[in-house]
Amino acid sequence: MRILNIFKRVPDTYAEIKLSKDNSDIDKENLNYVIDPYGEYAMETSLRIKDKDSSIELVVLTIGPENSTELLRNALALGFDISYLIKYENYEKLSPLALSKIYIKFIEKYGPFDIIFLPKVDIDTNFHSICGYLAGYLNINFITSITTAEIVDNHAIVERETSMGKEKLKIKTPCILSHDKAPYEIRLASLKGIMLSKKKPINIIELSELEIKIEEHIIRNTLRLPPQRKGVKFLNNADELIKVLKEEIKIL
């Protein structure tokens, strides 16, 4: 069995975001990039599946500039077996459709995979359609926003949370699963894992190798930071509140 995890390289979610001088993009120079948090949970789920059956091969893929290999090194240190980087500097300008086309070419060339894990949403662009695109192109089943997954006889048993409660679903492999926050902690790379990762390959793929032409669809004209919050005003009683709502905010 082979499992593919695709994660997105995104700015550190704790980073303080600043805009570039012409406001056309965020200022990337000082940003630390990390594995997207949902992709991280998906990786943990794959590692848990492998904990139970070490014969499973775990493959990890991302797209980005050459230094994305540092993130792949982390995945290998955690226990992934093979890693691939599709080298593409301006990957943040690719639409979900363009990204999906690239991933499909990759899967056709390096697959097949029994399960493909994706983050439920790319937290940088807030797109979440890749899961559906891939399933459509590859003509296989998919479930979005799962929280856990286990493998039982060519099926994945997954859990997901809905407004009506938790549901448990069974899906035949091959399948695509997009991952939500998991109920468990994400493991950290151990020294032993880091040592083992030195022997595992990080394969860098040029886009030309995938024989695909891609347009950068996303053009960002202007970005704005959210307005700064104004100070808090303390009111002493309900009368004052009514007065403020009537006279200052004018909603009464």
Place this chain on the structure above:
Amino acid sequence: MLKYEDFFLLDEKLSSEYKVLRESVRKFVDNEVIPIISEYWENGKFPRRLISKIAELGLVGSYMPVEYGGGGFDKLAYGIITRELERGDSGIRSFVSVQTSLVMYPILTFGSENQRKKYLPKLASCEVIGCFGLTEPDAGSDPSSMKTRAYRKGNKWILRGTKMWITNANISDIAIIWAKDDDNIIRGFIVERDMGYKTKEMKGKISLRASDTGEVILDDVEVPEENRLPFAEGLKAPLMCLNQARFGIAWGAVGIAQFCLETALKYSKERIMFSNPIASYQLTQQKLADILTYTQNANLIAYRIAELEKEGKLSHYHISYAKRYNVRAAKVVSEMARSILGANGIMLDYHIMRHMTNLEAVETYEGTYEIHTLILGEFLTGMESFRK
């Protein structure tokens, strides 16, 4: 753009394995050490619950060979581990320093093959916790004046004496004990708890409160000859161990300085006084500039000693220089950061003053600031001034 955290672009020198290691240890410290450490520190307890995770991450025995359960890494990895751990607390770093450099290292370096096989894997996995007994109530900076004796009795040794200020003493399963034999030669022994050594917790510390410190009492403890470290002879052996640990302390101090720098800078930008952030005032900026300088100087020294070690050019003078300067730098930094945080600076919640008081012990153990000063004095002048 230049980042204050990596002012001299040392990250460029790190390969991805070391970056993964740094991130991993940093996350462990952020998620599991910092949230709980103040309470343990306040209660004067070592957080034993962290041991299993420390072992799981392979943070003990990082530079020991893989065949003995070690990490198979070099001293740079050990430096990064100690730096990130001490960012959390000196007590946690001390635990790893002692287990790695003062217990595993002497067994690896001065032990027999049987001893290595028997003890090292279990020490690496922390199934067995060790301590290092050199210092005594009346023998600190001058360990050669130790009173602990090892009397030969057939195929056994009888150990008699008291060791003091011993990190990990009370939680230890084995103790590396240094004692003088009948010919006044210092010998090392691996003494197991079952052989009969007693320990007593040292209470009332106002420094390193989250570290286990105790006395080790050897009241005619019988140790078989097979537990003597066969290749340790004379004071040089324990001093070699201390040099390993001092390397980690020099790195660890950088972790504290980095933590203080981050905390003081963030605080000063957010703290409004006289209608402006205190970061905008010249008095604060002078402190911040000093903090940056001390921190980066210490970090450069730490990297350089790791490089020299790799090239086989590291002398004990470098280690004395690094331990002496870096710990003093961290102390100065923590004091200045404390003052930037004003009254909040004295609160456990902000961690600065815990670091500040820890550093009093760190500056004293493993060669006091003064002893390292004299080592450098001897290097410069060729004249020893330790004793009259």
